[in-house]
Amino acid sequence: MSMGVTRDPDRPVRALHLVGPMNRGGVESWLMTLLRHADRRVLALDLLTTAEQPAAYDEEIRSLGARLLRLPPASPLSYRSKLLGLLRAYGPYDAVHSHLHFFSGWPLLAARQAEVPVRAITSHIDSRSLDRQASRLRHVYHAAARQLILRSANRKMAVSPEAAAALYGDGWMRRGVTIERLGLDLSALRTLSARDETLRELGLPTDEPVLLSVGRLDKAKNHLFLLDVFAAFLAHHGRGQLLLAGEGPERKHIERRRAERGLTERVHLLGSRPDVPRLLHAADVFILPSLYEGLALALVEAQVVGLPCVIAGQLTPASRLPGAFYRTPFLTDDLSVWVDALNQALAAGRRPGDGSAFDVRTNIQSLLKVYRA
Structure with missing residues (x-):
């Protein structure tokens, strides 16, 4: 069943962010800053976490009016299937935005199959030094995951050139990747x-x-x-x-x-x-x-x-x-x-x-x- 929709300009933009446990950290604190400052009448953010146990920010997330969904990591095919079910149950979303690095390919594939208009991904980490030390099998996984991401995402972002190269490869500029700042509460x-x-x-x-x-x-x-x-x-x-x-x-x-x-x-x-x-x-x-x-x-x-x-x-x-x-x-x-x-x-x-x-x-x-x- 198609879940693609034509967005009503009078309703808020709805985006589902895919994250790990919402404990205090760089990505998590940035998302909390967004939730605290975004007007949900304009931009309504929900979160899908891989965490099975409660995390530090969970209560505040709900108090801010955002939905917090849980989908612990499983086999890629099982994760994709369960995510399709969640998108049917809680959508329609205008965007699915993943912060799960190489694992992002599978949820973005599900979002594409659900005809979510915007499938976004942000690379937050320069993992290249670790990746070079990975096993041969892990290198194969990274190569396959990168191709799945490139096919499934239609908005590819990174927080720095180094983070871009880590996830998208050295040719990241040719692949339409943009460098995006993260937001802080400066006041x-x-x-x-x-x-x-x-x-x-x-x-x-x-x-x-x-x-x-x-x-x-x-x-x-x-x-x-x-x-x-x-x-x-x-x-x-x-x-x-x-x-x-x-x-x-x-x-x-x-x-x-x-x-x-x-x-x-x-x-x-x-x-x-x-x-x-x-x-x-x-x-x-x-x-x-x-x-x-x-x-x-x-x-x-x-x-x-x-x-x-x-x-x-x-x-x-x-x-x-x-x-x-x-x-x-x-x-x-x-x-x-x-x-x-x-x-x-x-x-x-x-x-x-x-x-x-x-x-x-x-x-x-x-x-x-x-x-x-």
């Missing part, structure tokens, strides 16, 4: 909060340098290397505090390395936090030594509030804002180079970057153009 980021008050709430001294890193505790964020950098920083400075905001599978490894380095009293694992802007206003330097990123939204946020940043040199320039202060040592550099970069960042002080290109209102208008096309 919330710019709302000042008292540094000393936040630090006292965390039980931290207010007269020491505070370094902050925000991101999921997984190998890609390179926290073990960060602890080595911080130990070298302390050897030079004698004092300082490192805040790690985020949760993930590497927590136990980070705790073990922290203890081995004698850093237990100075490295603070804060877990998943709803108040990242407060932390950004309380810190003195933002540090991000990730192995790879698609677009580091936490880094963009840090620059908006004016934090000087020290980031791994291989990360995409798409995350850097005009006017912001950043240093870009490479992961292969000696630890002393990282310490020197941190010293320069501390001396620089706050310099807000121009984040206007990431304004959520601009992002919503851009998505409406995609979904109405």
Whole structure:
């Protein structure tokens, strides 16, 4: 049965976003920003999550009037069949928008078979370093998935050129892929909060340098290397505090390395936090030594509030804002180079970057153009 429709211009544009668990993270926080700011009379967003268990944002999603559907990953054919059923039950949708990287081909195929007018996909991650290490069978899967995506999607996007190359291949520009900014609530980021008050709430001294890193505790964020950098920083400075905001599978490894380095009293694992802007206003330097990123939204946020940043040199320039202060040592550099970069960042002080290109209102208008096309 065809589910293709001619859209009534007087009703809202309806889009179904396909995501993983809605816990705090870059993609998830961006989607929540969209939900909080989009007028559902104009753009009505629903979410389809692969998560079987409740996640951090689930309750707020429903409170904002969005439908939250669940479809745990299964065999591709089973997933496609169940998704067709959901599209029949809850549609019609003007757009299905996937954020599931290589797995996106199957839901986009289902959307094409359901005659959803816009089948969109955004690549959020530069996974090439991991992909190169994959097994031969995995390479075959990636090649097949890429072809399925290219055949099924009629709107192909990425958050950076690096993320585009990872999902669509080196010829991504010839394949009609566009680079799209993600939206941030700039006014919330710019709302000042008292540094000393936040630090006292965390039980931290207010007269020491505070370094902050925000991101999921997984190998890609390179926290073990960060602890080595911080130990070298302390050897030079004698004092300082490192805040790690985020949760993930590497927590136990980070705790073990922290203890081995004698850093237990100075490295603070804060877990998943709803108040990242407060932390950004309380810190003195933002540090991000990730192995790879698609677009580091936490880094963009840090620059908006004016934090000087020290980031791994291989990360995409798409995350850097005009006017912001950043240093870009490479992961292969000696630890002393990282310490020197941190010293320069501390001396620089706050310099807000121009984040206007990431304004959520601009992002919503851009998505409406995609979904109405």
